[in-house]
Amino acid sequence: MQAKQHSLGTKKITLHITLPLLPGSLSTARSTCGKPHCACKANPPKLHGPYYRWTGFLEGKRTTKTLTPEQARECRQRIARHRALEKQIRQLVCQALRQVPWT
Numbered sequence: 001m002q003a004k005q006h007s008l009g010t011k012k013i014t015l016h017i018t019l020p021l022l023p024g025s026l027s028t029a030r031s032t033c034g035k036p037h038c039a040c041k042a043n044p045p046k047l048h049g050p051y052y053r054w055t056g057f058l059e060g061k062r063t064t065k066t067l068t069p070e071q072a073r074e075c076r077q078r079i080a081r082h083r084a085l086e087k088q089i090r091q092l093v094c095q096a097l098r099q100v101p102w103t
């Protein structure tokens with residue numbers, strides 16, 4: 001039995017991807033509140049937070065979600081996996097541009 005031939009000059013590769021992954025970015029913020037004598041107004045101020053936010057695109061719309069610290073930890077890992085995937089794709093694209101069939 002003969003192995004199926006790929007068309008001349010092509011090859012298949014495997015990307016190693018860890019799931020789940022998530023596009024977007026994570027940000028943290030500390031803030032003051034509306035209460036007049038709160039510790040967040042003290043000198044030095046003791047700000048509220050940190051608050052964690054995921055920002056990304058859902059169905060083409062820029063979306064922000066507030067996360068708990070646990071969700072933020074998971075989110076950070078998923079984003080790192082997505083970035084690793086993007087990096088692999090960028091490297092493939094760079095390689096492709098170096099191997100164009102013209103000079």
Ligand SMILES: [Zn+2]
Nearest residue numbers: 032033038040
């Ligand atoms: Zn406050």
